[in-house]
Amino acid sequence: MTNSIKIIFANQKGGVGKSTLCILLANYLAYWKRAVCVIDTDIQATIASIRNFDERTRDGEPPYEVYPLPLDDPDAMEHFMEQSADIEGYQLFDTAGRLDDDVIGVLLTHADYIIVPFEMETKSMMSTFSFLRVMASLKERMGVNPQLFLVPNKYDRRIGTAEELKNLAGMIHEIASYGIVTPCVHYRAHMMRIDTYKISDTLLKSAVYEAFKSIVTFIESQK
């Protein structure tokens, strides 16, 4: 039995908010006094770069560690995932999300939970559907069963006609067959101002609260 809780943020569609939500979830977990670290496997090293900047501009100790891990060798990643299973706490992995990445398969098959952010927009959802179908195939073939959380991100209720929203609701209904659809993460300007030291009250109490609460509650009920 492993002590770690490995959560992978993945979606082949770029710009859906994988890195942002990874940072916010880490901040949220740290706020609620959970042991957490972030492992940035994305070659862009978005989160590691933000942390480097924050260390120069913020005071005090960071609430969690951010480790860059831009491996492209599946064997090395497999070894790391196995060895890190004994380290207690939440391990959040930010990924490039590209399905042609060498190590994404290893990450997805070793994950305990996979968070798939997506935008409530047709093109984004079509791409997400394709990703989820591949995920379902991988799960079946590799004999693993990580729980998927599907997070509608950047939701702006002002956008969309009644017909469009109805169509989106239908797509949400269909996407729910792949995993748990969390409450929406509403678009907030504060999303552009996140850092890796703390979560703002605005985001904590409004934009991400319901979604993260549902995720963490589910995870901790499985312990």
Next chain:
Amino acid sequence: MAKKQKNNMRDLINEACGRVPKSYKDDEGNPQEEGLQVNPGKQEAGRNSDTASSTGDAVEPVLAPSAGSAPTSAKVVASDPASENDAAPTAEDSEGQTSPAWDFLMSHCNSFDPSDKGVSVRIDRKVKKRLDLAKARMSETVSMKGMVSAIVLHFLTEHEAMFKQQQQLQEMS
């Protein structure tokens, strides 16, 4: 995280970034030249190359540059001098029996059959060509990376074929 756990994690990260994986060792078990990174899956698969999806840091001397970035571009065969006379291996070659990944791929190769619809509809020639290419790729790849990209290509091509077929059915009705 407790300090001890942080140290353990840091050690693992450093080890993962610095170690020479077994797959990088030569036949005598000696680590290969530092900085040389070869995807073992590509070596074992014989030389099937996916698109130029490398992050750019790895050096892949056994592979010729891809002709294009789209998955549907012509398949590139790597020119490894040590084994260029070898036929492209299959899952059976490596272990004498098919692997689960191989069986899965082969089952998906035959999953889309337009005749199931019960209506004789022409498939767009370009889409048909891409579908055949996707099937061919799926039948040849054995690495995880190849499997994932082949699945993606097949699903997307299948989706496109079905969409166009639906369009034709609508035009006929």
